[in-house]
Amino acid sequence: MTGFALRRTLQSVVVLLGVSVAVFALVHLVDGDPVRLALGTRFDQATYDALRERSGLDQPLAVQYAQWISSAVTGDLGVSFRSGDPVTVLILERLPATLSLAGASILVALLIALPLGTVSALRPRSLLDGLGTVVSQVGISVPEFWMGIMLILLFAGTLGWFPASGYVPLSEDPAGWARSLVLPAVTTGLVSGSVLTRFTRSSVLEALGAEHVRTARAKGLGPRAVLNWHVLRNALLPLVTVTGVQLAYLLSGVVVVEIVFAWPGLGQLALQAVQARDYPVLQGAVLLFAFVFLLLNLVVDLLYTKLDPRISA
Amino acid sequence: MSAGRTGHAGRAGDAQPVLEVQDLRVELDTPRGTASIVNGLSYSVAPGETVAVVGESGSGKSVSVMALLGLLPAHARVGGRALFRGRDLLAMGEPELRQVRGDGIGMVFQDPMTSLNPVLTVGRQITEGLLAHGRVAGGRQARERAAQLLADVGLPDPRAALGRFPHELSGGMRQRVVIAIALSGDPALLIADEATTALDVTVQAQILELVDGLRAEHGTGVVWITHDLGVVAGTADRVLVLYGGRCVEDGGVDDVFERPAHPYTQGLLGALPQLHDGPGGRRSELVAIAGAPPPPTDLPPGCVFHPRCPVRGDERCALEQPPLVPVALGARPDGTAVPHRAATFHDTAPGTGGAGS
Numbered sequence: 270m271t272g273f274a275l276r277r278t279l280q281s282v283v284v285l286l287g288v289s290v291a292v293f294a295l296v297h298l299v300d301g302d303p304v305r306l307a308l309g310t311r312f313d314q315a316t317y318d319a320l321r322e323r324s325g326l327d328q329p330l331a332v333q334y335a336q337w338i339s340s341a342v343t344g345d346l347g348v349s350f351r352s353g354d355p356v357t358v359l360i361l362e363r364l365p366a367t368l369s370l371a372g373a374s375i376l377v378a379l380l381i382a383l384p385l386g387t388v389s390a391l392r393p394r395s396l397l398d399g400l401g402t403v404v405s406q407v408g409i410s411v412p413e414f415w416m417g418i419m420l421i422l423l424f425a426g427t428l429g430w431f432p433a434s435g436y437v438p439l440s441e442d443p444a445g446w447a448r449s450l451v452l453p454a455v456t457t458g459l460v461s462g463s464v465l466t467r468f469t470r471s472s473v474l475e476a477l478g479a480e481h482v483r484t485a486r487a488k489g490l491g492p493r494a495v496l497n498w499h500v501l502r503n504a505l506l507p508l509v510t511v512t513g514v515q516l517a518y519l520l521s522g523v524v525v526v527e528i529v530f531a532w533p534g535l536g537q538l539a540l541q542a543v544q545a546r547d548y549p550v551l552q553g554a555v556l557l558f559a560f561v562f563l564l565l566n567l568v569v570d571l572l573y574t575k576l577d578p579r580i581s582a
Numbered sequence: 583m584s585a586g587r588t589g590h591a592g593r594a595g596d597a598q599p600v601l602e603v604q605d606l607r608v609e610l611d612t613p614r615g616t617a618s619i620v621n622g623l624s625y626s627v628a629p630g631e632t633v634a635v636v637g638e639s640g641s642g643k644s645v646s647v648m649a650l651l652g653l654l655p656a657h658a659r660v661g662g663r664a665l666f667r668g669r670d671l672l673a674m675g676e677p678e679l680r681q682v683r684g685d686g687i688g689m690v691f692q693d694p695m696t697s698l699n700p701v702l703t704v705g706r707q708i709t710e711g712l713l714a715h716g717r718v719a720g721g722r723q724a725r726e727r728a729a730q731l732l733a734d735v736g737l738p739d740p741r742a743a744l745g746r747f748p749h750e751l752s753g754g755m756r757q758r759v760v761i762a763i764a765l766s767g768d769p770a771l772l773i774a775d776e777a778t779t780a781l782d783v784t785v786q787a788q789i790l791e792l793v794d795g796l797r798a799e800h801g802t803g804v805v806w807i808t809h810d811l812g813v814v815a816g817t818a819d820r821v822l823v824l825y826g827g828r829c830v831e832d833g834g835v836d837d838v839f840e841r842p843a844h845p846y847t848q849g850l851l852g853a854l855p856q857l858h859d860g861p862g863g864r865r866s867e868l869v870a871i872a873g874a875p876p877p878p879t880d881l882p883p884g885c886v887f888h889p890r891c892p893v894r895g896d897e898r899c900a901l902e903q904p905p906l907v908p909v910a911l912g913a914r915p916d917g918t919a920v921p922h923r924a925a926t927f928h929d930t931a932p933g934t935g936g937a938g939s
């Protein structure tokens with residue numbers, strides 16, 4: 270590992286620790302007595318004491334945090350108040366659905382954004398550019414649930430091409446998995462794609478105006494070579510960052526879309542944990558989101574050193 | 583005088599010109615109306631000859647050369663003819679023009695910090711041109727040739743430089759790379775647009791010497807655009823003074839500098855003592871004449887220089903456009919004859935008869 274990579278990794282670890290303290294503090298200080306909240310109104314003292322002890326809640330907060338974080342490092346995030354299952358197991362159960370949806374969504378988003386954003390930039394104020402602007406405006410402003418429902422009505426209802434909801438694990442039925450993925454992935458992909466389209470457009474426009482593009486043309490290169498190597502290659506750099514942020518967002522669970530499509534992802538898990546005051550699950554989920562976010566940022570930064578020679582690793 | 587200015591066999595004079603620009607015009611529609619950026623520019627460049635194009639910023643120097651290679655925005659209207667080795671560049675389609683770019687005509691731009699692609703290696707930026715023009719059989723040969731080109735322009739350790747990125751080189755070294763790219767097609771014509779403006783004085787002198795050496799060696803015609811008169815004095819055979827997209831004076835470099843006939847040229851030279859201290863030895867910006875050049879969307883009728891002219895002999899200046907006419911028999915530094923011309927009704931040059939008086 271180079272010095273830069275090492276420094277960046279350590280930095281991320283420190284930030285993650287900071288986030289873990291914040292998450293822990295929030296759950297414990299804001300929510301009052303988590304056990305009481307978790308048990309609701311009807312419980313007896315014995316149940317209360319048992320849960321309290323089992324969760325280590327009779328210990329001082331600092332000790333509780335130390336216990337939580339040191340087990341978290343080994344992959345043990347505690348036990349759900351509701352089901353009694355290990356939080357790690359609950360998260361791992363949801364992970365394939367979330368990974369599938371996030372991966373497919375970012376693919377859809379890039380398939381929309383790269384061509385549409387590039388063409389819009391190459392022909393500013395053209396018909397296609399106008400179309401691109403409208404499409405991305407719509408993608409950004411139309412609520413996801415509405416878009417999801419429309420897609421369900423059309424493609425699941427009227428046309429019957431795809432299932433209206435539900436997740437089929439890849440290991441059980443690859444074709445079914447792919448079919449179940451299409452509508453939710455298109456819904457989130459349209460939203461992310463809209464953001465990325467606008468970004469691609471401005472990024473390509475900026476790259477087009479660079480002086481080295483003129484040098485490339487003066488060299489006698491064809492339009493394709495100029496576009497690929499002197500415009501897109503440069504425009505790609507800022508795009509990597511934004512794509513990383515979008516992916517982090519998708520991986521933290523897209524709650525609304527998960528609900529519309531009955532998609533058993535991490536977003537639903539976190540939402541249920543909030544509703545049930547299942548604080549070990551909530552803590553674990555938020556810590557995971559922070560971890561994913563920092564990891565993706567780290568990956569983007571390291572990728573940057575490979576893509577942009579001006580940033581030395 | 584510079585050693586490079588003498589020397590190339592059969593230069594200048596009567597040889598068939600490598601470039602012949604006739605009545606070049608460029609118009610661009612802008613939000614503020616139609617901009618007449620180049621207004622009937624004519625000049626020619628002989629093999630081995632260096633023609634300097636000078637003028638304040640905004641006088642149309644860059645646009646006039648970009649028009650030749652079709653590098654202007656698509657909505658630019660370009661008129662006139664530009665014969666390159668007898669073929670009209672302005673009548674060529676894009677594919678044909680592409681064969682000329684970087685092959686028959688090489689171009690060097692102002693700022694070597696921005697005219698190279700920051701994310702591609704120097705080697706790649708040279709070889710892609712060689713490959714595009716089919717000048718090499720494959721990648722290996724392209725790298726050989728690229729290393730040779732870098733050696734020719736004086737880059738130390740050219741082989742290692744192939745793998746470098748632009749930011750790893752100094753400004754002067756980058757400009758050498760840009761020149762290597764421009765020379766990669768053994769061009770008959772090299773156009774340098776403010777190629778030394780962004781460089782410091784010593785580096786500037788080195789680059790000038792380099793280009794002049796290559797010109798002398800290969801008989802390349804050179805169009806050297808600059809607003810730095812010190813550069814012109816040392817390297818050019820002929821000078822063309824541009825104002826408002828028109829040539830207001832041209833002729834052999836010594837004629838124009840020692841006996842400027844146009845009030846604008848006189849103004850430019852007025853604040854420049856000891857121009858002839860040597861090539862690039864003195865760096866002299868065009869010092870401001872009171873006022874600013876007219877915007878190309880709003881050129882004055884009559885003489886373009888009229889609103890700023892200190893002479894302004896009579897009302898003709900405001901009404902009629904003075905033609906570019908010979909004011910004296912002139913000569914290039916090598917002694918070959920070339921007319922000294924100016925576009926003014928009132929020639930106040932020392933030692934000439936004067937065209938309009």
Ligand SMILES: Nc1ncnc2c1ncn2[C@@H]1O[C@H](COP(=O)(O)OP(=O)(O)O)[C@@H](O)[C@H]1O
Nearest residue numbers: 610612619638639640641642643644645646878
């Ligand atoms: N793409 C363009 N659109 C509109 N006006 C332009 C464009 N490019 C150049 N101009 C105008 O043309 C004039 C000449 O520009 P330029 O050739 O760059 O001048 P110079 O190189 O002599 O400094 C300037 O007034 C400039 O504003």
Ligand code: SF4
Nearest residue numbers: 885888891899926927
């Ligand atoms: S024609 Fe008249 S205004 Fe123009 S430069 Fe000559 S004297 Fe000045």
Ligand SMILES: [Mg+2]
Nearest residue numbers: 643644645776
């Ligand atoms: Mg210029």
